Amino acid sequence: MRIVVIGGGVGCARFVLGLREHIARDSSDDTIDVVVNTADDWWVSGLRIAPDHDSLLYALAGVNDTERGWGRAGETERVSAELAAWGTAPDWFTLGDLDLGTHIARTAWLREGASVSDVYRRLGSRWPLGATLHPATDAEIDTQVVTDSGRMHFQEWWVRHRSRLPARRFKQSDIERASVTSGARDAIENADVILVAPSNPVVSIGPVLAVPGMRGLLKDAAAPIVGVSGIIDGSVVRGMADACLTAIGVETSARAVAEHYGARRAGGILDGWLVDETDAAATDPLTALGITTRAVPLWMRDPDSSAQVARDTLALARTLR
Numbered sequence: 001m002r003i004v005v006i007g008g009g010v011g012c013a014r015f016v017l018g019l020r021e022h023i024a025r026d027s028s029d030d031t032i033d034v035v036v037n038t039a040d041d042w043w044v045s046g047l048r049i050a051p052d053h054d055s056l057l058y059a060l061a062g063v064n065d066t067e068r069g070w071g072r073a074g075e076t077e078r079v080s081a082e083l084a085a086w087g088t089a090p091d092w093f094t095l096g097d098l099d100l101g102t103h104i105a106r107t108a109w110l111r112e113g114a115s116v117s118d119v120y121r122r123l124g125s126r127w128p129l130g131a132t133l134h135p136a137t138d139a140e141i142d143t144q145v146v147t148d149s150g151r152m153h154f155q156e157w158w159v160r161h162r163s164r165l166p167a168r169r170f171k172q173s174d175i176e177r178a179s180v181t182s183g184a185r186d187a188i189e190n191a192d193v194i195l196v197a198p199s200n201p202v203v204s205i206g207p208v209l210a211v212p213g214m215r216g217l218l219k220d221a222a223a224p225i226v227g228v229s230g231i232i233d234g235s236v237v238r239g240m241a242d243a244c245l246t247a248i249g250v251e252t253s254a255r256a257v258a259e260h261y262g263a264r265r266a267g268g269i270l271d272g273w274l275v276d277e278t279d280a281a282a283t284d285p286l287t288a289l290g291i292t293t294r295a296v297p298l299w300m301r302d303p304d305s306s307a308q309v310a311r312d313t314l315a316l317a318r319t320l321r
Contacts, residue, residue: 200230
């Protein structure tokens with residue numbers, strides 16, 4: 001079975017780790033493709049940084065910093081301190097030395113003419129990931145945040161200001177010129193199951209869906225599409241997705257996020273939706289809207305619980321095939 005996941009960042013990484021664990025325990029020949037958000041990528045000190053991709057890459061490779069939740073394990077930050085001292089990098093955005101090695105390699109390949117898809121393949125070939133990563137688009141569609149204090153890159157709003165500046169809207173630069181990569185298109189068209197990861201609905205999932213042609217691919221996909229809520233009992237599991245949801249007028253709840261994605265039969269993207277047991281009251285209303293919803297434990301605290309979330313997600317998908 002070909003499993004395709006849409007997402008990016010730490011939430012997606014944990015979910016994909018759970019899928020990989022489940023497949024290993026089940027001794028199946030299922031495969032995993034991940035269509036990754038690229039809209040939080042940006043340029044720092046002349047280097048192209050790709051946080052959502054790298055969170056997935058490092059986690060699947062087993063070289064991530066599990067305590068911080070991002071970056072490489074065993075990092076040093078001497079080069080980043082030098083860049084800040086020279087004034088070529090903001091002091092609020094720290095890059096580890098090992099992490100910089102990835103960014104230097106990525107930028108070198110891009111400047112030689114490689115596409116983002118090419119770079120994904122090269123970076124992914126270093127470690128046995130157990131999944132194939134595809135950028136949603138090869139175009140630069142960096143997310144800009146419009147606030148009362150002006151317009152800024154998403155990373156500045158997220159990291160420097162910790163999303164404390166009220167956002168008025170989010171915009172992906174030049175997204176009208178973007179197109180779905182061939183890898184992402186092939187994965188979606190030939191998927192047996194498509195899963196929407198518990199990633200930030202606004203700035204990780206939203207930009208993927210906004211790539212021209214992506215919604216049409218999902219609408220026409222033969223595979224069932226099941227999402228997993230990253231909101232549990234009215235709170236975000238990780239990060240500051242609540243600030244993003246507030247900015248677009250969506251309540252921070254598992255039910256509201258599913259309604260935001262919408263039922264596929266009504267022009268949205270979801271056939272099914274998993275919520276945590278604490279949000280069981282959402283199951284009947286969402287099912288009535290055309291989104292078959294189940295309530296199961298969603299906390300991914302360890303390999304066992306992560307594998308169980310994956311198992312429950314696939315079980316729901318099988319009932320919808």
